[in-house]
Amino acid sequence: MFENLVLAAPELFTLSTMMLMMVGTVAGLLAGAVPGFTIAMAVVLVLPFTFSMSPVQGLATMIAVYVGGLSGGLMSGILTGIPGTPSSVATTFDGYPLARSGQPGLALGIGVWSSFFGGIFAALVLMLVAPQLALIGLEFQPVDYFSLIIFALTVTASLAGDQMVKGLMSGLFGLLIATVGSDVVFGQPRFTFGIDRLEQGFAFLPVLVGIFAFGRLLGDVNTSEKAHQPLGGETHVVHINYLAAAREVLSRWTNVLRSSAIGVFVGVLPAAGSTISNVLAYDQAKKASKEHDEFGKGAVDGIIAPEAANNATAGGALIVMMALGLPGDIMTAIMLGALLIHDVIPSPSFITDEPTIAYSIFLAFFVANFMMLVLQSFTLRGFVLITKVKLYMLTGVILFYCALGMFALNNISWDMWTLFFFGILGFLMRALGFPVVPLVLGVVLGSIAEARLSQVFARSDDIMVFLTRPWSLFFLLLACFSIVFPIYQKHRGKAWWAGFYPSLLLIVMAYPVFLMPGTIRPVAAGLMVLAGLIIAVLHLRRDRTPQSAE
């Protein structure tokens, strides 16, 4: 590996490539920060410029845009509550409340460092275990993807908080909205009720921005007093203390590692992407945290998890692209196209056949994360000026920008109307006490779930396949535990039965792991059973001790 790195380094570390990467990172940061301007749009805009470059130079520039874009989303997500990209949806849950509580500097600093550590984690994984990890992606079939999405949807149960029924209804309503338009199998109109416009369905970005932007911004300016307050509260100077933020993030290293691992894993699965990983990581962070009641109110762990995960997902997607020639998401699909233009064809032997290019990509991803850290410090200085602006001024301008951005997405006016309709829906749902985040998740994941389900049925109509495929069973069992987790969390330390939840989780989850191929995973399953039994015995003993003492 080190020989290959030595070979790749001179290719990458040239003045022109470094300059191009810096420009790319800034472009990505800006693209990620503007709601409606997606990272994919930025990477597509950069693509034609890379034709005249060498493969290493072109890919390094695109990777810089990609990494910059993933991190740029946190700026608008934290400061305005509107996710710049779908990959930063979960960042808004706690980032915006923390910024509104007068600590925008801390929120931004934590976001930047979490993105950095997530990216570095993924870069190390990329260099060390790329080929091995990519093989897991190959094991996934549509049935496994469908179960993964079902698991992702169970996140709504924990996001709903006290409003469990309304939260679940909101998620299901989101799934229902995603069914409007052309159906995925026949391409025929569904639930359009004779309205031609509805045949296009609802693009999820206008839905997402409508629900977040209108509902949140207009909800904040309903009185003159609130409208005339600056976004960052009465704090006049926004100071980003990077050292304090870094310390805060490092003190929660388990969350950083867990979220980064989730990010890489989801990135390895083709077509899963950071839209799913940021929400999954947030949910796991909430479940693991002792301060889970603080989530949604400005919890630090709630910012770390999605930001570490979405940057790590980029590394996972690059692994699959290089080792298997499969694009993990739209960005890696564009990069794959760029490689093909340069007559470089990714395949399982790509890393050994083209070590210079492969390791240049590894290094570029590594370097891009450092560039993001440095350059984001500068771009943030400009962006934090927003926190000093009065809320009503931001509201007027941002709503116009949202309309402009949504039109530019597909160059159709219908997307602006979608933005408007879902703005009203988001506003009304908030007023009626419905959490809107499950609704957004439902809309985003609904069409992916149906497409995967149709692929499952195209292969076989035997529904037992959901239980016989190890990965599918793994995610379905995990989904069951995920649904009952809020109940466990409520009774943890109070009810006797709650002490058996972790051991039951380990023992039950060991079964699908045991069914997986190879030798490592069955051994891991054995260890999981052992750990589960030890935890159960310890709980029983702990329970008996006070009784015997009495």
Add this chain to the structure above:
Amino acid sequence: MTLNRDFFVALFFLVLVTVIYAATYSLPEPMFGQLASWTWPRIILIPLGFLSLVLMVQSQTSGEEAATIASFTGWLKDNVKPFICFLLFFGFLYLMPVLGMLLGGLLYVFLTLCVLGGWSPRQLGLHAGISAVFVIGMWAIFSLALGVVLPEGTLLRVY
């Protein structure tokens, strides 16, 4: 029976579920080995209908007071500014073919700022300045730098 807010919400969802479920019967039947168009929607509608019933039952046991015309108008009064903003946005989209993105945007941002911020002469000047700088600036970035052809109205042809 208490006709409170959650009761009406649950009722709305029950009607919606019934209408959509009935609409699934007009969708085409699948061929061999294909997922029917109605399968996924029905998978969603059944639990949604069940949860709507649960919400309806909850609404009767929660102790929430009955909704009245007075409470509804009170809520409307509290949120009059957001509703005006929605109306302005509707007007902005509706008049897009006439005013276009540029003129419509200028007018929309100016009026929204005035509704939310105030109508004093000093504020009018400030809001006009903000609208001009940000709307024309962003319009120029998208149409001149990024090459996006934004909607132009019949009043002002810019391309």
